[in-house]
Amino acid sequence: MAELYITRPLPDRVVARARERFNVTLREQTTPLKKGEMRAALVLYDVVLPTLGDMFTAEVFEGMQSARCKLLANFGVGYNHIDVAAARDIGIAVTNTPGAVTEATADIALMLMLMTARRAGEGERMLRAGKWAGWHPTQMLGLHLGGKTCGIVGMGRIGQAIARRAHFGLGMNVIYHNRSAKECDMPARQVGDLAELMGAADIVVLAVPGGADTRHLIGAEALAAMQPHAHLVNIARGDVVDEAALIAALQAGQIAGAGLDVYEHEPNVPNALRSMENVVLLPHLGTAALDVREGMGMMAVENAIAHLDGQPLLNPV
Incomplete structure (x- = not known):
């Protein structure tokens, strides 16, 4: 089974759906990933599901051409925390969750x-x-x-x-x-x-x-x-x-x-x-409703599943 790393706690229904198709490692901290954690995740997992604050800069992707990870299935419509061009240069696709938010x-x-x-x-x-x-x-x-x-x-x-x-x-x-x-x-x-x-x-x-x-x-x-x-x-x-x-x-x-x-x-x-x-x-409440966060999470997971099955990504950026 492919390995999926989820960088923050997500609603139970989202995690349950992910576990139907992946071995899921769920990080329990609510703080953003540090550079070393991001680089380790690219090496250890097939798909990483990051979110706001996980700063996947060009520096994070340096020397990662042979990384195991081939998809960042971002949780959120905004993806300015990810250097998409740098990811693409080493063969890592990026998706987001438009519409749900x-x-x-x-x-x-x-x-x-x-x-x-x-x-x-x-x-x-x-x-x-x-x-x-x-x-x-x-x-x-x-x-x-x-x-x-x-x-x-x-x-x-x-x-x-x-x-x-x-x-x-x-x-x-x-x-x-x-x-x-x-x-x-x-x-x-x-x-x-x-x-x-x-x-x-x-x-x-x-x-x-x-x-x-x-x-x-x-x-x-x-x-x-x-x-x-x-x-x-x-x-x-x-x-x-x-x-x-x-x-x-x-x-x-x-x-x-x-x-x-x-x-x-x-x-x-x-x-x-x-x-x-x-x-x-307000403390960044933009999408802070359970059904909305479930919808975002489900969209991110479905992008990961499409990648796993060799299907076109639902929301590529």
């Missing part, structure tokens, strides 16, 4: 949009601290999103799912910035450049892939283009935003607030962000 991630974006605009985190902290003195007409006035403009950066599957929620659910006008035009099933207008979108939107949602092309896409210049009442939401990858520039913009009152599910140096979140009342901080 779309709706759940869009839900988190919607939640962050509402929480930051309507000051939900701040209000809950006040109430839990026993500081709520009762309702009054000018208490905690936030930004009503109905009729406002939602600007989406990245109009792939997740971006379009966010756009549907914003338009049909909240009655927002949707604009987007994307490398190519998209055929959308909701009213949405593509704008010419990022600065135009940042300046026109009342709430900006980031839904671009991670990687070198999008690192610090949102920096001081982009943030300066935003309106003072506008909010920024990031459910993409942490390093899409220059965190230092975001902190500076928030401290200077350049923007009204932010809702973040991802961070530039996860799991480290700067004290400056944690101390701000106008920032909503």
Whole structure:
């Protein structure tokens, strides 16, 4: 039986499916693999099922031309932690799990949009601290999103799912910035450049892939283009935003607030962000629902099984 290495604990149903076709080694730690662990896994196993944080850089693949592993079946749609070209150069294919994450991630974006605009985190902290003195007409006035403009950066599957929620659910006008035009099933207008979108939107949602092309896409210049009442939401990858520039913009009152599910140096979140009342901080909950994680895991395992059976990979990248 072929050997499969799973780098983090996964839902029981996923592991049971994997064990139907593989000898499974399940790593119990929840932390990312270290370089030596990754190189050992390439030598010892036919397939490795890694996930976010397992940094399979070009350096990891050096000298691994004769490695036993021929597939990295990534658990997650994002694969910027894997140097796909370096893997391919030594005969290791990479797959991911698109589709399974779309709706759940869009839900988190919607939640962050509402929480930051309507000051939900701040209000809950006040109430839990026993500081709520009762309702009054000018208490905690936030930004009503109905009729406002939602600007989406990245109009792939997740971006379009966010756009549907914003338009049909909240009655927002949707604009987007994307490398190519998209055929959308909701009213949405593509704008010419990022600065135009940042300046026109009342709430900006980031839904671009991670990687070198999008690192610090949102920096001081982009943030300066935003309106003072506008909010920024990031459910993409942490390093899409220059965190230092975001902190500076928030401290200077350049923007009204932010809702973040991802961070530039996860799991480290700067004290400056944690101390701000106008920032909503979630611990990377994008796909954190049991049925979603089961779907992701099943897709990763089915890619591994296709590889084992000599069939075309379901989700090659």
